[in-house]
Every structure is written in C-alpha cells, then in structure tokens.
Amino acid sequence: MSQAPDPTLPASGGALPALTVKLCAPRGFCAGVDRAIQIVELALEKYGRPVYVRHEIVHNRFVVDGLKAKGAVFVEELDEIPDADRGRPVIFSAHGVPKAVPEDARLRNMFYLDATCPLVSKVHKEAEIHFRRDREILLIGHAGHPEVIGTMGQLPAGSVTLIETEADARAYRPKSGRQLAFITQTTLSVDDTRSIVDVLKQRFPDIVAPHKEDICYATTNRQEAVKAVAPSVDAMIVVGAPNSSNSQRLREVAERAGCPKAVLLQRAAEIDWTDFDGIGSLGLTAGASAPETLVEEIIAAFAHRFDVTVETVRTADETIAFNLPRELRGTADAPGAAAAE
Structure with missing residues (x-):
C-alpha cells in the first residue's frame, strides 16, 4: 500500500523556494556543558557501567538519552540509587547542587564527581x-x-x-x-x-x-549573536529544551530584537511548517546544552522544502575550556583551565 504524500512538502517537479539560513555563531555547547558531558563519558570509561547522575547532566533530552545508552542512570535524588550500587560513581549536574547533597553522599559512603560548571x-x-x-x-x-x-x-x-x-x-x-x-x-x-x-x-x-x-560568557555571546541576526530574518529557530533557561532567553532575545517569529524546538520533528510559510530568511541558533547535530538536523529538514543557502554570522570566538576533576585527568587529556576568577 503506497504512503500518502506529505502535504507540507512541495509538489514534485516544482522549483523549491529560496531560503537563506543565517547561522548564529557562537551557538550550542559551552565549555561547562562540554566538560559535564565529558565527565560522564570518562567516568563510564574508567569505572564501567552503571554510573549514576543526579538530575539531568545538562538540559537536553538528546544528550541525556545518548548518555543513558552508554550506561548512565539518571536519578533526581540519591536515595533512588539501589543499596547494591552505593559503591558506583554518582555525578552532580552542571547546574550545581546545594551543599546538603554532597554531604548526603558522604553520609551514604558514596563516591561522587562534581560536574558543576x-x-x-x-x-x-x-x-x-x-x-x-x-x-x-x-x-x-x-x-x-x-x-x-x-x-x-x-x-x-x-x-x-x-x-x-x-x-x-x-x-x-x-x-x-x-x-x-x-x-x-x-x-x-x-x-x-x-x-x-x-x-x-x-x-x-x-x-x-x-x-x-x-x-556567563557563553550566555552573553549567544544572545549577542541572536541580536545581530534577528532583525534581518523572517523567523528564528532556537534549538534547545523547554527547561533550558539559556535557550528560553535566546528565543525572548530574538523576539525583542525584532524577529517576527521566534520558536524554541528540541528536534526537527517538532517543526510546525505553517510557521514558516512564505519565509525567505531564517535565523538559526542553539542553546548552550544543544549539540550541533540537532542544528544540522534542522537545516536538513528545511533543505527538503527549500533551496537553502547557509550563511554564518559570527560575533565572537570562544576558546575557553575547563579542567576535568582530578579523578578523571588520567583517563583522557584534560582541556586547559580557563575558569573565570
């Protein structure tokens, strides 16, 4: 049985409408997010699975699901970790935790790694x-x-x-x-x-x-890039999670900078194509916890419906990196420390 055609796609044989995608730079992962993800991956490499993570390591479902597939187990509180696994590493998220949390871990004789930015x-x-x-x-x-x-x-x-x-x-x-x-x-x-x-x-x-x-520098830089692009495009997409503060702020910044339509999307599958009828230009950025592969996914989705030209609008260069926890520095080459004082 043949599948019904997708009514949102252009009719076959017709020329695709032109679309200029203005890609904000910087965008996506910041040094703190990159460090936090690396901590989970290196802990899995060094200690094996499972490694427990208290709260989402960063606010991005794609990242969290990818780490789950590698053996990370996400919990909201330490008492969710089974007694049999009390000796397994537990990692605190990039957002930071109250002082009571590491104290609780010590009382439970847990080994923890702190991924706080x-x-x-x-x-x-x-x-x-x-x-x-x-x-x-x-x-x-x-x-x-x-x-x-x-x-x-x-x-x-x-x-x-x-x-x-x-x-x-x-x-x-x-x-x-x-x-x-x-x-x-x-x-x-x-x-x-x-x-x-x-x-x-x-x-x-x-x-x-x-x-x-x-x-932080990454929040500021991403907002400045959006301000540079938003007034000159018909619509703006921010790739990020609804519970990501920095991603929500990027959407708000785009609207205030004069973009007629700004939306926050987690994946290409969430695109409502009626939002982009008749556009000739699109701004595209990503929150600090959104991987570049999701940006590429969005561009690919638009390329099915438009003749896409991609332009990068760069407003800053980022070279900052942070040291890994001491326990993991022998597992891989640690990035150079450049934390703000």
Missing part, C-alpha cells in the same frame, strides 16, 4: 564571601531552576532572597541594616538582568556587585 561555582563562592562578611544577599534568577536551588543551597535557609523581576527589585525591603550584595544566575537575559540591577543600584547605591559579571 566552574562559572556556577564562582557564584557559589561569591555567595559564601558575602555571607562571611555579614551582607544581606540578593540572587537575581528564576525560582525553581536547578542552578538557583543549588546557589541558594550553599548557605543556611533564609540567607538569600530571590529577585526575579524589576517589580521584585522595586518592592524589596531590606531585612536589616546590613550592607546589601547581589549575585545572579549565569543563564539570564543580559538586558533583563541589567534592568533589574539598575533598579537595585538606583534604590541602594551602596549595593555590592560581582567583581566580574555572573552571567
């Missing part, structure tokens, strides 16, 4: 310094995000107040006469965060800011 660890250290100096700490971020949970969990409950919006910044009332300080989630919108910080600095001129901006 060094730029997230930098924010953790800032929080601890502010706490030691008896400052009242504000964290700019999104409630419920694993990175925010991990950062707030570095200190005793109630030590950090979450600020999500400009309205929160305007409404905030200091709890004491102590000096204020702020830190931020690493994957926020640069422009939104600047607006929130401006409100805080206007209200509290003596508030202590990070020595170096907490929003």
